[in-house]
Amino acid sequence: MIANDLKILEKLHFLSIVTLGITASLWAIFATHYFIPLIWLFLLSGLVVIHRKSEFRMFIKRFLQIGGTLVILSLLQIIFRRSGDVIFSVKGINLVYAKGLMEAILLWIRFMILFVMATIFSFTSLFNLTRFLNSIYIPLNISLLFSTTLKLIPFIYFEAKRILWFQHYRGISFRKLSLKGKVIALKKLLYPLLMRSINYISFSGLALELRGYGIHEYRPLPGRYSLKRLDYGFIIVVMILNIIFLRL
Numbered sequence: 001m002i003a004n005d006l007k008i009l010e011k012l013h014f015l016s017i018v019t020l021g022i023t024a025s026l027w028a029i030f031a032t033h034y035f036i037p038l039i040w041l042f043l044l045s046g047l048v049v050i051h052r053k054s055e056f057r058m059f060i061k062r063f064l065q066i067g068g069t070l071v072i073l074s075l076l077q078i079i080f081r082r083s084g085d086v087i088f089s090v091k092g093i094n095l096v097y098a099k100g101l102m103e104a105i106l107l108w109i110r111f112m113i114l115f116v117m118a119t120i121f122s123f124t125s126l127f128n129l130t131r132f133l134n135s136i137y138i139p140l141n142i143s144l145l146f147s148t149t150l151k152l153i154p155f156i157y158f159e160a161k162r163i164l165w166f167q168h169y170r171g172i173s174f175r176k177l178s179l180k181g182k183v184i185a186l187k188k189l190l191y192p193l194l195m196r197s198i199n200y201i202s203f204s205g206l207a208l209e210l211r212g213y214g215i216h217e218y219r220p221l222p223g224r225y226s227l228k229r230l231d232y233g234f235i236i237v238v239m240i241l242n243i244i245f246l247r248l
Contacts, residue, residue, distance in 0.1 A: 009051045009123045013231040014132035017124055020044075021117050023238055027245070028113045034105040036245045041109055043241075044116040051123055059119070063112075070111045077104035126151055131225040148204055152197065159196050163189055 024040045031037045049056055081100030126147045133143035
């Protein structure tokens with residue numbers, strides 16, 4: 001039986017999530033060896049699993065699907081980076097070089113860190129994001145526009161998935177269609193999806209206008225959004241890990 005979700009990420013201040021994302025991204029970009037970025041990938045993945053244990057199988061499934069796709073892209077680094085010691089050759093033809101293999105592994109880890117960080121950001125509350133932007137004196141119009149855009153992305157995804165389900169139950173399978181048939185079916189998919197998105201945006205804009213947003217350039221949101229003990233402990237742990245990794 002799967003344990004209950006801990007929902008750690010929802011308890012953290014958005015600044016803690018940003019600190020984690022910036023730190024992991026910097027290590028993934030500037031590291032010359034895959035060891036430390038790989039540790040960050042494991043730590044981020046573990047944080048996602050702890051946050052929602054009930055979605056462990058779904059996360060692993062998506063991780064393997066995206067990871068498998070990225071492996072193919074990473075293999076291009078092995079083909080074109082022909083420097084360093086030769087690791088593998090066939091009949092005197094050098095195929096895999098140490099530098100190319102290292103770059104391929106780093107590229108895969110970098111993309112996977114982006115995927116896991118996107119998953120972590122999807123778990124955080126959009127209201128907390130808006131409060132964070134508002135606390136650093138970002139105009140409310142801009143912060144709400146940014147939050148609404150992020151909210152629109154999963155809406156479009158689920159609407160497209162629902163339309164595909166309707167088409168599937170009507171006996172239309174995109175996999176069995178020819179290239180021309182797929183183009184025609186895609187056009188029929190985009191029209192209702194566009195109409196639903198415009199309808200969603202118009203109702204969201206009307207709701208914001210009725211609440212009086214946009215009257216003032218800066219308007220503080222009600223309630224304080226301050227760091228808690230959990231956030232200080234989380235940020236301190238991230239900083240300690242950075243110091244340890246710098247000494248390695």
